[in-house]
Amino acid sequence: MNAPPKSRVVIALLAVVAGLIGLTGLLVPVPAQAALAPPDLASNGSFETGALAPWTPYPADSVLLSTGQTTDGTRFARFPANASLSQLITGLNTSREYVVTGSIRADATAKFFVGLRYFDAEHPNVVESEKRYAASASWSRFEIRFSTDATHTSLGILAQNTGAAGYGDLDDVRLYEVTAVPGITSPGNTTYYVSSSGGDDSADGRTPGTAWRSFAKVNASRFAPGDRILLKAGDTWTGTTLHPLGSGAPGAPITLGKYGDAALRPILNAADDATSLNTQDLVKGTTSHLTYLTQTFYTSVYLYNQQYWTIRDLDVANHAAGFTDPNGDTNLRSGILVMNDNAGTLRSISVQNNQVHDVLGSRSQKTYWGGAGIIFTVMLKRADMASGSKYDGVLIEGNSVRNTNRQGIVTNSRQNLRADIDNTGDLVDAVAKGWSPWYPSTGVVIRNNYVKDVAGDGILPQVTTGALVEHNTVDGFNERSGGASAGIWAWNADRTAFQFNEAFGGRTTQDGQGYDLDYGQTGTVFQYNYSHDNEGGFVLVCAPGQGSNASGPGSGVTSDNGVVRYNISQNDRNRTFMFSGYSSGTLIYNNTVYQGPGIAAQPVNFWAWNKTYPTSAAFYNNIFALDSAGTWNYSDQGLTMQGLTFDGNTVYGTHTAGEPNDPHKLTTDPRLTAPGTGTTATPVGGPYQPPMLDGYKLAGGSPARASGVVVETTSGLTIDGRTPNGGHDYWGMAVVPGAIPNRGADNTAAGRRRPHPTLYPHPNSHLVPPHR
Structure with a gap:
């Protein structure tokens, strides 16, 4: 089964001038000699030449070369108040993904960031799009991803201390093409280790000492039954959706989990990494018709047309870098998204013991594309498909889901059309034509999850038959959706059993009951x-x-x-x-x-x-x-x-x-x-x-x-x-x-x-x- 085309949101222009909105990235501690896969397209990013060139300081002579504890060599660049440094890189390939990484630190009085800017006719004044701020006086790693197109093949890397005092430090700046990271095809029954703080994408990934580093490496690889992909506990990945490929088999699932400190978890936030999917959808009405549309959504962990997987022990968020408003932005965001796009019956997928939080997308949209902490979804049945698609054997167990928009835990399907849901009469034609008929998922178990402070619905199985929802706690729901939401309920689903659950603290604009x-x-x-x-x-x-x-x-x-x-x-x-x-x-x-x-x-x-x-x-x-x-x-x-x-x-x-x-x-x-x-x-x-x-x-x-x-x-x-x-x-x-x-x-x-x-x-x- 092939993965869908992915497109990243193209980063526009970063301003040198202050006063524009910054997006604070998640940062991770970095030890010395943290390696990146070649080739490095930035020049003198470690400042070991003893000069700043080809970097350009502004004002002239404002940025200092310093020596001491660094992440790469012995030198780094130091930025006093109002100092900036930039490097222009031209001739990037079109329609490719790139990543800029580096290490930064700053004292408490500085306001120090690194960001990107484009130079083109569309943006002659250089408009800011994204930047990463130093969060402490310890070295931390930043990562910014972007895509090129026919008009965006030149990139400026800008670092600046916009504070009136203090200092910021920069070291080990690298730029490389993500798609240049080679993947592997696993033989199966193999464990792969990934560490953002000490890994190397050129290593074999088969021991903690030879761990891979980036999600780019993981996403470029295809895994097989019995494989384990283990992320180092305590390490952070931000700006990239984790989308490993391949499927397991009965009795030999692929496991995505962790290794290392038992008290910690790997920390993931895809932030502004967008996924686009082109698929068929229904236009309802007296004369219904099918159309193709492209939907863009954001998720930190993503499975597409895959089966026999276990996802466990992760710390997952999804929000724009530095964005903390619980009312969310306007995007469709999810923490963990499992999608079935006309792949038939996908079997045995478990999501267990994860902490999913701060999924700060749209607080009001209920969709088939996302908008939940954990969501399983099925796309509309295409006209060329002989049979329907669903899940058989879904286990969502032991997860903590908090502060998510719009929903907590959801199963959903666009293959849901039957007269039982046609409350406005605009599905009569589609139902009569037999388009995307009700094809419920089976073997769905949602057990022992804790859901807290969700914008809308807490736990919501949809388009299922015989689902079991038990031993769950929903603490605070319909907090900010402004619509009709309940704590624990089902829709367009038959013979669901809800037992030994607790629902409390629900608000009401409409509905607002514990159960429905x-x-x-x-x-x-x-x-x-x-x-x-x-x-x-x-x-x-x-x-x-x-x-x-x-x-x-x-x-x-x-x-x-x-x-x-x-x-x-x-x-x-x-x-x-x-x-x-x-x-x-x-x-x-x-x-x-x-x-x-x-x-x-x-x-x-x-x-x-x-x-x-x-x-x-x-x-x-x-x-x-x-x-x-x-x-x-x-x-x-x-x-x-x-x-x-x-x-x-x-x-x-x-x-x-x-x-x-x-x-x-x-x-x-x-x-x-x-x-x-x-x-x-x-x-x-x-x-x-x-x-x-x-x-x-x-x-x-x-x-x-x-x-x-x-x-x-x-x-x-x-x-x-x-x-x-x-x-x-x-x-x-x-x-x-x-x-x-x-x-x-x-x-x-x-x-x-x-x-x-x-x-x-x-x-x-x-x-x-x-x-x-």
């Missing part, structure tokens, strides 16, 4: 989860129907047969259970909901999205312990929820308008042992620890014990053949079929206690790979 039974799916199960302190509420059940079928139950676009059972909600605000638009067969039972003083959320609320409404939903055996509450609302825009059933629920504390008429309702104290005391146990960054929720167990003598309705009998639902009652409560107490259960999430006394395993079976276990 969204549209284009059937048979989703939320069980044994904890939701708390979310501005939007606990659970959203939504589907827009079709606008052309307004003022009715809707058609096509729905959320069907969702199950919400044995979960705990504490102090979720606004709307505990929110129904929006058309859904059917939703079963909500044995959940415990607590609202403390001042919360006053509506226990149930309804919005008639596209003037459509649910046709059936049932609430059984839930406990609503309400120290405050809003009204219970089932109507909107003259429409009312249909087929709504309440039976066996407890509503205790605050009673408000709309409280349901429940034939077996209790209003007495359910005797929760310590409501409102639920506590997060997972440390920041993970790994997942079960929250401390024993305060929601039932005390002895609780009227909620053995007083519920038998769900499998009362509901009359088989839930696509799955066990209707779930088999056990939140803490692992058995729920015996046919026996009268407790109310709420605790089945103590009504059931028989059994060992609490760390992994409960997925309701669709035959579709999910075993625990790995």
